[in-house]
Amino acid sequence: MAAESGDKWILTVTAQTPTNIAVIKYWGKRHEELILPINDSISVTLDPDHLCTTTSVAVSPAFTHDRMWLNGKEVSLSGDRFQNCLRELRSRASDVEDEKKGIKISKKDWEKLRLHIVSFNNFPTAAGLASSAAGLACLVFSLANLMNVKEDHSKLSAIARQGSGSACRSLFGGFAKWIMGKEENGSDSIAVQLADEKHWDDLVIIIAVVSSRQKETSSTSGMRDTVETSMLLQHRAKEVVPKRVKQMEEAIEKRDFPSFARLACADSNQFHAVCLDTLPPIFYMNDTSHKIISCVEKWNRHEGTPQVAYTFDAGPNAVLISHNRKTAALLLQRLLFLFPPQSDTDLDSYVIGDKTILKDAGIHEMKDVEALAPPPELKENAPTRNKGDVSYFICTRPGRGPVVLNDESRSLINSETGLPK
Amino acid sequence: MAAESGDKWILTVTAQTPTNIAVIKYWGKRHEELILPINDSISVTLDPDHLCTTTSVAVSPAFTHDRMWLNGKEVSLSGDRFQNCLRELRSRASDVEDEKKGIKISKKDWEKLRLHIVSFNNFPTAAGLASSAAGLACLVFSLANLMNVKEDHSKLSAIARQGSGSACRSLFGGFAKWIMGKEENGSDSIAVQLADEKHWDDLVIIIAVVSSRQKETSSTSGMRDTVETSMLLQHRAKEVVPKRVKQMEEAIEKRDFPSFARLACADSNQFHAVCLDTLPPIFYMNDTSHKIISCVEKWNRHEGTPQVAYTFDAGPNAVLISHNRKTAALLLQRLLFLFPPQSDTDLDSYVIGDKTILKDAGIHEMKDVEALAPPPELKENAPTRNKGDVSYFICTRPGRGPVVLNDESRSLINSETGLPK
Numbered sequence: 001m002a003a004e005s006g007d008k009w010i011l012t013v014t015a016q017t018p019t020n021i022a023v024i025k026y027w028g029k030r031h032e033e034l035i036l037p038i039n040d041s042i043s044v045t046l047d048p049d050h051l052c053t054t055t056s057v058a059v060s061p062a063f064t065h066d067r068m069w070l071n072g073k074e075v076s077l078s079g080d081r082f083q084n085c086l087r088e089l090r091s092r093a094s095d096v097e098d099e100k101k102g103i104k105i106s107k108k109d110w111e112k113l114r115l116h117i118v119s120f121n122n123f124p125t126a127a128g129l130a131s132s133a134a135g136l137a138c139l140v141f142s143l144a145n146l147m148n149v150k151e152d153h154s155k156l157s158a159i160a161r162q163g164s165g166s167a168c169r170s171l172f173g174g175f176a177k178w179i180m181g182k183e184e185n186g187s188d189s190i191a192v193q194l195a196d197e198k199h200w201d202d203l204v205i206i207i208a209v210v211s212s213r214q215k216e217t218s219s220t221s222g223m224r225d226t227v228e229t230s231m232l233l234q235h236r237a238k239e240v241v242p243k244r245v246k247q248m249e250e251a252i253e254k255r256d257f258p259s260f261a262r263l264a265c266a267d268s269n270q271f272h273a274v275c276l277d278t279l280p281p282i283f284y285m286n287d288t289s290h291k292i293i294s295c296v297e298k299w300n301r302h303e304g305t306p307q308v309a310y311t312f313d314a315g316p317n318a319v320l321i322s323h324n325r326k327t328a329a330l331l332l333q334r335l336l337f338l339f340p341p342q343s344d345t346d347l348d349s350y351v352i353g354d355k356t357i358l359k360d361a362g363i364h365e366m367k368d369v370e371a372l373a374p375p376p377e378l379k380e381n382a383p384t385r386n387k388g389d390v391s392y393f394i395c396t397r398p399g400r401g402p403v404v405l406n407d408e409s410r411s412l413i414n415s416e417t418g419l420p421k
Numbered sequence: 422m423a424a425e426s427g428d429k430w431i432l433t434v435t436a437q438t439p440t441n442i443a444v445i446k447y448w449g450k451r452h453e454e455l456i457l458p459i460n461d462s463i464s465v466t467l468d469p470d471h472l473c474t475t476t477s478v479a480v481s482p483a484f485t486h487d488r489m490w491l492n493g494k495e496v497s498l499s500g501d502r503f504q505n506c507l508r509e510l511r512s513r514a515s516d517v518e519d520e521k522k523g524i525k526i527s528k529k530d531w532e533k534l535r536l537h538i539v540s541f542n543n544f545p546t547a548a549g550l551a552s553s554a555a556g557l558a559c560l561v562f563s564l565a566n567l568m569n570v571k572e573d574h575s576k577l578s579a580i581a582r583q584g585s586g587s588a589c590r591s592l593f594g595g596f597a598k599w600i601m602g603k604e605e606n607g608s609d610s611i612a613v614q615l616a617d618e619k620h621w622d623d624l625v626i627i628i629a630v631v632s633s634r635q636k637e638t639s640s641t642s643g644m645r646d647t648v649e650t651s652m653l654l655q656h657r658a659k660e661v662v663p664k665r666v667k668q669m670e671e672a673i674e675k676r677d678f679p680s681f682a683r684l685a686c687a688d689s690n691q692f693h694a695v696c697l698d699t700l701p702p703i704f705y706m707n708d709t710s711h712k713i714i715s716c717v718e719k720w721n722r723h724e725g726t727p728q729v730a731y732t733f734d735a736g737p738n739a740v741l742i743s744h745n746r747k748t749a750a751l752l753l754q755r756l757l758f759l760f761p762p763q764s765d766t767d768l769d770s771y772v773i774g775d776k777t778i779l780k781d782a783g784i785h786e787m788k789d790v791e792a793l794a795p796p797p798e799l800k801e802n803a804p805t806r807n808k809g810d811v812s813y814f815i816c817t818r819p820g821r822g823p824v825v826l827n828d829e830s831r832s833l834i835n836s837e838t839g840l841p842k
Contacts, residue, residue, distance in 0.1 A: 276694040
């Protein structure tokens with residue numbers, strides 16, 4: 001190592017990367033190892049203030065192995081997916097020089113230097129909120145910065161894709177499209193930005209984290225089963241999705257909320273339909289998910305035009321995208337009417353994220369939740385209130401892409417020991 | 422009226438008709454009024470001892486209107502579907518002579534004579550167990566007998582079809598196929614018998630009537646919505662079902678249970694998948710339905726070959742078809758382990774129908790239910806027991822087609838007044 005300050009130096013980079021939610025779904029691979037999908041997909045990036053991964057990466061001649069810590073626990077890096085990302089990044093690394101610290105790393109050194117990676121999610125991992133997408137994107141983005149990989153975000157997305165398919169879409173803020181590509185080696189299976197987070201900034205997103213006791217099918221094995229057994233999936237991938245992708249791009253470009261909502265809801269439902277058409281069938285949504293859909297559908301129909309879009313990934317949590325702040329406040333009233341918190345929960349931990357939506361909804365304390373009237377479109381059916389069916393709500397919005405955090409205090413790695421702080 | 426015994430005579434016929442459960446599903450019409458389907462379907466007829474409709478029909482010159490009573494309440498006959506059936510039957514009526522009673526009705530009289538119809542289901546109508554299929558089939562079958570309609574059961578099935586699509590399959594015992602037909606007037610959209618109830622008589626059927634608070638989408642409006650909005654339904658009807666129908670006919674002919682089970686489960690799941698792909702999405706299955714599927718799938722996989730097939734119609738109830746009495750007893754043990762009755766329910770009303778299956782399962786009293794061990798294939802997951810999720814179980818089997826009940830005491834009509842007994 002051509003480091004001038006001796007063998008004790010440690011160089012670190014810290015970055016923050018958002019999670020994303022697909023509005024045209026990715027489900028099914030045409031190549032398992034390279035993670036090449038059978039159709040394009042489109043996502044909204046979620047505000048990293050509320051949902052993101054922060055990752056610090058460090059390199060030092062003193063490190064003897066590549067090591068990684070996730071949410072405070074050391075995890076193995078031996079999996080193919082991690083190894084593929086590390087190999088791809090090392091092969092693209094360039095010379096690095098830190099004049100202040102007097103560190104010089106030449107391109108060829110990277111093959112021998114070992115890395116420490118420390119990663120944290122700012123949201124509960126068990127909640128099933130696409131933590132692997134943000135996590136792998138952040139790993140690739142932070143290492144690319146550390147290693148001076150001179151490639152644009154789309155090229156990096158092809159590396160992140162090999163760690164976790166949907167991670168490629170987390171390299172961009174706003175709205176991203178994962179292009180399935182045609183090449184056998186996957187070089188053209190990359191994400192691109194459709195619009196940044198300022199393009200359509202009145203959208204408000206409310207996530208209902210749904211209580212669930214059921215162990216879920218992992219998306220990796222679930223989508224493999226669907227590819228192998230569903231008689232409907234290929235028709236979806238070849239005939240349905242290509243049209244929807246075009247229409248969704250247009251809806252996003254024009255900020256056409258009714259089209260956006262119709263496409264997002266239809267595609268979420270179709271994804272869960274092909275899961276159900278799998279042998280054995282996969283159920284990601286539960287009765288609470290169904291109730292949330294039913295609430296949104298009735299409201300949208302009552303208003304004559306969509307107020308809110310819903311989309312569900314490989315779990316029971318609902319991601320609800322509101323047209324604007326006003327509809328978000330009306331939505332939150334409906335959600336809190338139908339799903340009030342358990343009596344031992346306080347409001348502050350039941351609705352997290354952007355709490356101004358709660359204020360807009362006129363809800364300041366728990367008794368405001370208790371006093372909520374049933375929504376007019378449900379009045380005839382005497383709707384029941386389902387205490388405990390939702391664990392909590394997160395209020396958020398479309399957000400920015402990955403950023404490097406230059407503030408040393410944000411680093412998760414102790415700059416003396418190279419270990420987690 | 423050429424009735425020799427004066428104007429006070431009443432002529433009655435009483436018949437009993439089974440319900441049926443589709444194992445290749447009917448979902449979607451190509452003609453709303455004639456009830457012409459977009460694909461063939463195949464069903465198993467259920468033993469009328471446990472699930473059937475009994476209908477008495479009467480004709481008298483003293484009757485002033487066509488009238489009908491269903492489960493003790495007078496109901497309107499003004500709907501198009503009833504009217505279509507009555508018109509079709511009247512146009513095919515023949516001369517009738519009852520020498521003993523001295524009654525003679527000539528073909529042309531039927532246009533003027535009015536009818537009384539009294540119908541009862543021997544199972545709770547609210548349970549969502551295809552009561553309309555048995556009901557309409559019984560109405561057509563009993564009237565055809567009363568009116569001396571000289572047509573075979575397949576021709577009659579085309580009339581019943583116009584009352585309720587799946588009713589056409591209830592004209593046969595054992596296994597029936599509803600051929601979609603090609604003619605615009607629906608004349609070739611008829612049911613035929615694939616095999617009678619003796620052909621495969623070791624099958625045992627257990628129905629789990631699932632508790633549900635949700636109001637369900639009627640199948641008529643649900644399938645209309647699916648036809649109009651699902652992007653997957655036509656692919657199912659044109660590409661998937663025709664192959665499955667052939668394979669299912671072969672499985673039934675050869676009594677090939679593994680193929681029968683795989684096809685029935687896959688087709689039930691695909692029917693629910695296209696419901697989910699509908700706008701707004703239709704959910705007929707609930708968390709309890711999902712738990713039952715999961716239990717069966719795990720057991721089938723554990724044994725290496727299917728022990729039980731499941732199928733769900735437009736509601737949360739599970740229809741479970743066991744290979745034989747032995748697997749039925751093992752299935753019932755599993756079901757009672759996972760879904761024990763509420764403490765205030767007695768075993769005798771919790772498992773109804775053919776109670777010998779309960780004895781085979783070694784369950785004689787409630788404490789035998791309490792003492793059940795978790796099934797070996799679930800042991801690792803420490804399965805919970807879901808008290809109250811199932812209302813009751815019905816043990817039954819494939820059964821016979823419609824029969825005329827000659828025993829006057831079985832008539833539901835008072836032979837003096839022409840009104841319900």
